Amino acid sequence: MLAVEGIDTYRGPAHILNGVSLHVDRQEVVCLVGRNGAGKTTTIESIMGFLPVRSGRILFHDEDMTTLPPHERAKRGIGYSPEDCGVFPDLSVGENLMISRWLGDTVARRRNGGPRPDAEAQAFGLFPEVRNLLQRRGLHLSGGQRKMVAIARAIMLSPALLLLDEAFEGLAPVVVNRFAEAVMKIKAMGVSILMAESHLGAATRIGDRLYAIDRGEIIFHGPPQAALADEKVVKALRG
Numbered sequence: 001m002l003a004v005e006g007i008d009t010y011r012g013p014a015h016i017l018n019g020v021s022l023h024v025d026r027q028e029v030v031c032l033v034g035r036n037g038a039g040k041t042t043t044i045e046s047i048m049g050f051l052p053v054r055s056g057r058i059l060f061h062d063e064d065m066t067t068l069p070p071h072e073r074a075k076r077g078i079g080y081s082p083e084d085c086g087v088f089p090d091l092s093v094g095e096n097l098m099i100s101r102w103l104g105d106t107v108a109r110r111r112n113g114g115p116r117p118d119a120e121a122q123a124f125g126l127f128p129e130v131r132n133l134l135q136r137r138g139l140h141l142s143g144g145q146r147k148m149v150a151i152a153r154a155i156m157l158s159p160a161l162l163l164l165d166e167a168f169e170g171l172a173p174v175v176v177n178r179f180a181e182a183v184m185k186i187k188a189m190g191v192s193i194l195m196a197e198s199h200l201g202a203a204t205r206i207g208d209r210l211y212a213i214d215r216g217e218i219i220f221h222g223p224p225q226a227a228l229a230d231e232k233v234v235k236a237l238r239g
């Protein structure tokens with residue numbers, strides 16, 4: 001579904017990603033693990049088109065989208081929940097969700113006329129409490145609520161692939177479990193997930209496959225249990 005082929009990405013003059021390759025197949029949860037500053041967000045932002053890649057290619061459903069702007073990638077069915085959530089502070093939660101709902105109509109049309117899932121039911125099914133927040137402005141959400149809204153908004157797009165950047169960061173342990181359940185529910189909806197995660201434990205619990213990134217390079221690819229047993233990976237994540 002998604003193939004990232006040897007991408008190099010810069011932030012200003014800084015060469016951050018060095019030949020990063022990864023792939024996500026249908027209905028898979030793939031985790032990209034690495035410590036802070038390893039290049040996870042840069043990878044996700046490159047896939048979403050917020051950062052230009054200098055070399056390499058990004059394919060989605062075999063279409064080369066390396067140079068497409070972010071909204072065109074969203075229209076092709078890539079949902080995104082950024083690390084800072086990206087919830088518009090001056091809009092209500094309902095308005096934040098609606099933006100994605102509209103774009104979702106285009107996503108559905110591109111899917112060769114296939115029936116569109118009930119996006120609202122899916123989003124509220126993940127996090128029922130979001131229904132009670134619809135009138136609240138983005139500015140007045142707690143950190144956990146903001147993360148719920150960001151994921152619900154991405155699901156309103158009816159995406160085929162969801163990019164989650166540090167979805168569990170800063171959440172209380174009991175809430176982390178709810179988010180882990182939400183990821184499993186999203187997978188059960190038939191959506192593939194690529195999630196950036198700094199905690200190896202969480203990644204191995206949730207991911208079907210795992211990539212470890214360190215200093216902008218993929219240093220491991222394989223099943224989660226193999227990552228736990230790999231000294232190089234554990235050492236890189238500990239710093």
Ligand SMILES: Nc1ncnc2c1ncn2[C@@H]1O[C@H](COP(=O)(O)OP(=O)(O)OP(=O)(O)O)[C@@H](O)[C@H]1O
Pocket residue numbers: 011012014016034035036037038039040041042043083166198
């Ligand atoms: N705006 C920027 N300008 C220059 N360098 C940056 C910028 N943002 C991030 N970097 C650098 O890029 C590298 C990769 O950062 P990135 O945010 O991709 O890492 P990360 O693995 O997502 O970590 P974190 O969880 O801390 O965001 C780091 O060395 C970071 O210092």
